[in-house]
Amino acid sequence: MDWKSEIEAAAARIGHRVQATPVVNVSGFGLDHPVELKLEHMQHTGSFKARGAFNALLASDVPAAGIVAASGGNHGAAAAFAAHALGIPARVFVPEMAGPSKIGLIERIGAELTVVPGEYANALALAQDYECSTGAMQIHAYDALETVAGQGTCIREWEQQGLQADTVLIAVGGGGLIGGTLAWLQQARRVVAVEPETSCALRAAQLAGQPVDVEVSGVAANALGARRIGDICFDLAKGIDTVLVKDDAIKTAQKALWQERRILVEPAGATALAALMSGSYRPEPGERVAVLICGGNIAPDPQLS
Known part of the structure; x- marks a missing residue:
């Protein structure tokens, strides 16, 4: 599969139909290093989808x-x-x-x-x-060539916007977004998959050597709660690192995004940042890290303020 060509073709098809979403470099969140965020929750309908x-x-x-x-x-x-x-x-x-x-x-x-x-x-x-x-x-949510290629335009766009990171952290449900990311980057940068402890279809597939059914629950299950990782993602994600985060860590990151930057996201949108804030992923000294904020479909919650 010539994924680069598929993603380039997708970008040409959808370019005038989707938003180019912002990128910001931020400090804070209890981290001792800056982090680059791509605000894909500002896409049409509130997610990369x-x-x-x-x-x-x-x-x-x-x-x-x-x-x-x-x-x-x-x-x-x-x-x-x-x-x-x-x-x-x-x-x-x-x-x-x-x-x-x-x-x-x-x-x-x-x-x-x-x-x-x-x-x-x-x-x-x-x-x-x-x-x-x-x-x-x-129209499959994540396990179809056209879907994965379309999601791959997000990381293509990010690189065109000047992405400097050595490592990109991405939340995983069924695997369309991280699959598209891996298909585009082709090991040019490190990609780390972040899953909730209670919805971790990719980690389960890696341990089993094939996609398997898992139980799903937790605060991010309505976005990251795929019972089985997609076959396309499984093939592309062989050998990549996965980290798991607790629901409390996701809620803490979600609250921090609002309190520190007024970025309102659903739990799935905060999951990748939660890996950094909780220490589930610890960068090496000097490692440049980026986080994709993937979804913002949540009603305003006074508890976040």
Whole structure:
């Protein structure tokens, strides 16, 4: 697979459809070194997912039945947004655990929405049934070439913005974002996967030597709660380092982003920074570190202030 060419093609397709999100270099957060942040939570619909959704639609012949997507929330919003922008019918299945902020966002965009009891895997099963019965095109949240290539445009853009880091920390759910990152960088920089202790499909796959089902729970489960890592990510992520963080560390990082920088993110958006703040990842002396802030779909919470 010529991933560089796929990501370049994706960037050409979606360039005028997505935002170039800001990059900031910051000190603080209890760290003794500065860290570079890419604020991808400022992307359309509040996460990087718009990149993959637009690429999947623009690279495909979409049937008259439109598209269907299963999502913990962010992908569903992105797929609905891209479909609306392109005049394509969309049906989205999300689990109840997606929460009111993400469910409300999808409703406002205007897609047909079904809220499903349980977790992401339950929504995916119903989306697959809908695909078979209607002929709609499934837009997978993370384990499809077009999705991964679209997400890879984020790190491509970051390098064009002057990324100086030796190491990039990225939160992992199903693996679309880190898969796209690895596909673009091709070992040019170190990439560290960060997962919640209670939703760690990549770590489980690495230990088992293949993707396996895991139990998912915790504060970031509606964004990082994939029951099984994607096959594409698993192939790309062989040998990379993974670190795990506790829910309390995620909540601490989320609060610090708001209190110190007025950056309001969902728990998943704070997960990679939590690895630094908690010491789950300790940089070597002089190591330049960057963190991707991946999602911001959360209602304002007075407890953060």
